[in-house]
Amino acid sequence: MGHRSPNRSPRATPAEGATAAPAFGKLSRVGRNVVALGLTSLLTDVSSEMVTAILPLYLTFVLRFSPLQFGFFDGLYQGVTALVRIGSAVRADRRRQYKGVAALGYGTSALCKLGLLAAGTAWLPTTAILVVDRLGKGVRTAPRDALIALSSVRAHVAEAFGVHRAMDTAGALIGPLLAFAVLSTAPAAYDAVFAVSFAAGVAGLGALLLLVENRSGSAASERRPAVRLRGVIALLQIPQFRRLVFVGGLLSLVTVSDAFVYLVCQRRANLDPGVFPLLPVAVALAYLLLAIPAGRLADRIGRARVLLGGYAALAAVYALLAWPVADAPVILSSLPLLGTYYAATDGVLMALASRALPAPLLTSGLALLTTVTVLVRLVASTTFGAVWSWRGPQQAVLLFLIGLVGALSVSAVALRERR
Amino acid sequence: MRRWRALAFALLCTVCAAGAAVYVRHAARRTAVPSAGSAPPAEHPLGPADGSSLAVGEPAGQGAPALLFRSTGVDAAYGKLVLTPLDDVDARRVVSTFSCERVDYAGGRGVCLNADRGVATRYSAIIFDRRFQPVATLALGGVPSRVRVSPDGRLAAVTVFVSGHSYTGSFSTLTSVIDLERGAYLIPDLEQLAVWDGDQRLDAVDRNFWGVTFASDSDRFFATVSSGGRTHLIQGALSDHTAHTLRGDVECPSLSPDNTRVAFKRRVGEGIGPVRWRLSVLRLDTLEEVPLAEAHSIDDQAQWLDNDHVMYALPVQEGGSAETNTWVVDADGRGEPRVLVGRAYSAVRVPPIRINP
Numbered sequence: 001m002g003h004r005s006p007n008r009s010p011r012a013t014p015a016e017g018a019t020a021a022p023a024f025g026k027l028s029r030v031g032r033n034v035v036a037l038g039l040t041s042l043l044t045d046v047s048s049e050m051v052t053a054i055l056p057l058y059l060t061f062v063l064r065f066s067p068l069q070f071g072f073f074d075g076l077y078q079g080v081t082a083l084v085r086i087g088s089a090v091r092a093d094r095r096r097q098y099k100g101v102a103a104l105g106y107g108t109s110a111l112c113k114l115g116l117l118a119a120g121t122a123w124l125p126t127t128a129i130l131v132v133d134r135l136g137k138g139v140r141t142a143p144r145d146a147l148i149a150l151s152s153v154r155a156h157v158a159e160a161f162g163v164h165r166a167m168d169t170a171g172a173l174i175g176p177l178l179a180f181a182v183l184s185t186a187p188a189a190y191d192a193v194f195a196v197s198f199a200a201g202v203a204g205l206g207a208l209l210l211l212v213e214n215r216s217g218s219a220a221s222e223r224r225p226a227v228r229l230r231g232v233i234a235l236l237q238i239p240q241f242r243r244l245v246f247v248g249g250l251l252s253l254v255t256v257s258d259a260f261v262y263l264v265c266q267r268r269a270n271l272d273p274g275v276f277p278l279l280p281v282a283v284a285l286a287y288l289l290l291a292i293p294a295g296r297l298a299d300r301i302g303r304a305r306v307l308l309g310g311y312a313a314l315a316a317v318y319a320l321l322a323w324p325v326a327d328a329p330v331i332l333s334s335l336p337l338l339g340t341y342y343a344a345t346d347g348v349l350m351a352l353a354s355r356a357l358p359a360p361l362l363t364s365g366l367a368l369l370t371t372v373t374v375l376v377r378l379v380a381s382t383t384f385g386a387v388w389s390w391r392g393p394q395q396a397v398l399l400f401l402i403g404l405v406g407a408l409s410v411s412a413v414a415l416r417e418r419r
Numbered sequence: 420m421r422r423w424r425a426l427a428f429a430l431l432c433t434v435c436a437a438g439a440a441v442y443v444r445h446a447a448r449r450t451a452v453p454s455a456g457s458a459p460p461a462e463h464p465l466g467p468a469d470g471s472s473l474a475v476g477e478p479a480g481q482g483a484p485a486l487l488f489r490s491t492g493v494d495a496a497y498g499k500l501v502l503t504p505l506d507d508v509d510a511r512r513v514v515s516t517f518s519c520e521r522v523d524y525a526g527g528r529g530v531c532l533n534a535d536r537g538v539a540t541r542y543s544a545i546i547f548d549r550r551f552q553p554v555a556t557l558a559l560g561g562v563p564s565r566v567r568v569s570p571d572g573r574l575a576a577v578t579v580f581v582s583g584h585s586y587t588g589s590f591s592t593l594t595s596v597i598d599l600e601r602g603a604y605l606i607p608d609l610e611q612l613a614v615w616d617g618d619q620r621l622d623a624v625d626r627n628f629w630g631v632t633f634a635s636d637s638d639r640f641f642a643t644v645s646s647g648g649r650t651h652l653i654q655g656a657l658s659d660h661t662a663h664t665l666r667g668d669v670e671c672p673s674l675s676p677d678n679t680r681v682a683f684k685r686r687v688g689e690g691i692g693p694v695r696w697r698l699s700v701l702r703l704d705t706l707e708e709v710p711l712a713e714a715h716s717i718d719d720q721a722q723w724l725d726n727d728h729v730m731y732a733l734p735v736q737e738g739g740s741a742e743t744n745t746w747v748v749d750a751d752g753r754g755e756p757r758v759l760v761g762r763a764y765s766a767v768r769v770p771p772i773r774i775n776p
Contacts, residue, residue, distance in 0.1 A: 192446035274558025
């Protein structure tokens with residue numbers, strides 16, 4: 001398929017950031033399209049987090065699932081996105097229809113909310129719809145990230161991802177609040193939650209269709225290389241991208257899932273149970289506040305540097321969790337650090353990858369990278385759970401801390417050549 | 420072109436917001452409970468609604484024992500605590516000014532699990548005395564599921580569902596032990612206990628506890644623990660922070676007043692889909708199990724009315740409605756189940772009532 005150096009790859013014309021409406025103020029640097037994509041994600045996250053927040057209640061109280069069954073379906077949802085990520089990305093790259101494929105994903109998820117409303121208390125349709133909803137998420141992520149990269153000025157690509165992730169996280173914070181507001185107005189009316197979620201999903205899809213422009217690239221029309229799965233694997237021949245996949249996979253291998261972090265927090269700090277639901281909120285708030293500054297910093301001092309800094313923050317989280325003295329303030333200070341880790345890594349890794357990939361295979365490359373990290377993280381969580389059962393939480397955290405420090409050192413060497 | 424699109428988006432948002440608002444309003448009307456919507460907030464004391472003072476158990480042994488339960492009839496008393504003499508179950512008396520999702524009472528103290536439905540619903544455990552006056556309130560970490568007070572009224576065990584959030588990515592139960600005298604958590608998370616299955620320690624990360632029941636010494640307890648996809652009945656002692664497994668496939672145990680048997684729900688039918696439970700009784704000396712005469716699926720932690728009868732709640736209509744009746748069935752597997760009190764949930768037998776006008 002003949003990949004080429006990313007510097008000479010046919011890129012989309014830089015976003016018309018300079019001509020963006022003054023209403024966007026400082027955000028104008030990242031371009032109108034990125035803000036519109038952020039709005040799409042914000043509304044969609046409001047929609048999906050509303051359902052996520054009440055799902056356990058709905059499944060156990062209305063559909064009468066046991067917690068064990070719920071755990072099984074939860075695992076199924078997580079794994080299922082990996083199935084469609086690369087397939088949909090190849091499709092998006094082949095036609096350069098990033099917006100179209102993303103719309104398919106957003107539309108599927110929005111429609112699923114309507115399906116939940118119609119399914120009522122029938123459990124089989126409900127679980128099937130929830131799986132399809134997750135598939136929609138798998139379909140839309142890579143083309144959307146590709147559009148963010150294609151819509152932003154090259155020097156500000158990490159900032160663009162930061163803006164998008166901040167808006168996305170804002171939606172994730174609003175969703176649960178809205179869901180519980182609905183349930184407090186209309187007790188036990190889960191259908192009302194699905195109805196509001198559907199409305200938010202439709203608005204999100206509307207933001208994508210009406211406000212986001214597809215960036216098909218200028219050279220697209222004259223030469224459209226056939227995008228094949230083999231070509232996606234061949235992306236690994238690009239040294240810069242290969243290094244990123246290696247580093248992303250390696251660091252993911254020593255990344256503990258959030259659920260475990262909260263569990264360790266709760267056990268070690270002996271927290272009052274009333275505080276437990278607030279732990280994820282603290283992390284999301286830090287992520288929301290730091291996503292844009294972290295992106296800006298990455299554009300200025302180097303994206304690899306900020307990425308490594310983010311994982312250093314994660315190492316600090318582990319160190320605090322493994323701290324010999326189980327002091328509540330010490331343990332709890334790990335939460336804003338965890339938010340910092342997200343702010344400095346999630347969008348920044350995508351920004352790095354989008355700079356390393358040739359435009360014709362941008363979506364496929366991003367999907368390949370996220371598939372690797374998602375799958376490796378599943379392995380990491382299983383490993384962590386096993387070590388926890390075997391040696392206890394403190395030993396498990398300590399082991400992952402040592403692993404992370406090692407992985408960080410290797411990654412620093414691997415990424416050094418980029419600078 | 421761009422302006423046209425922005426306008427269309429604004430219009431779409433307006434339509435979506437209006438549609439959502441109309442739906443929620445319609446749902447709010449549909450689910451509205453007459454006058455219960457204006458229920459006063461948690462600052463109001465629990466107490467007889469008409470102002471006369473009322474107490475249970477003093478002086479002891481006078482009159483008929485009573486039942487305390489959560490009223491589920493869709494009327495002004497929806498969700499309130501109601502007392503009724505056992506010999507005249509229609510003589511209902513509302514004793515709370517606010518709602519309880521679940522309640523238990525023993526040894527002169529009670530615990531009401533309350534849901535304060537504000538913008539973000541907050542859940543709390545309200546500890547009250549024999550006059551139904553609150554003495555302390557504790558925040559809960561999730562949606563109330565089960566509560567049991569120890570026979571001496573000194574401790575309570577509370578199980579909540581820790582509700583989901585995509586950031587946690589998991590869903591589990593959290594069981595805590597409360598010191599009712601101090602009004603504070605004694606053991607915030609029962610998972611701190613060492614649980615032994617034979618000579619193997621159960622220490623899986625997915626370990627979950629629920630449905631505690633106390634023995635008459637208020638230290639020994641039984642509970643359900645799930646680990647690695649299996650549920651076990653465990654017996655333990657709070658004083659030495661250990662427990663061991665007794666038997667598999669037992670959920671929500673409830674110890675008989677004479678401490679010889681455990682009523683529980685057993686899962687029937689494997690595989691996916693909604694779970695069904697069969698109400699059964701287990702003899703603790705022989706580990707012999709008797710399914711009770713109730714054929715419906717029971718999702719409740721049963722209570723013993725006396726040594727020979729078990730109480731549980733069932734939805735009034737099949738398929739789940741807010742209204743439930745409290746039923747009673749013989750504990751030996753014979754007899755026919757019958758409705759003990761209509762529109763009642765989480766019922767518990769309490770000493771005779773005394774009213775001071």
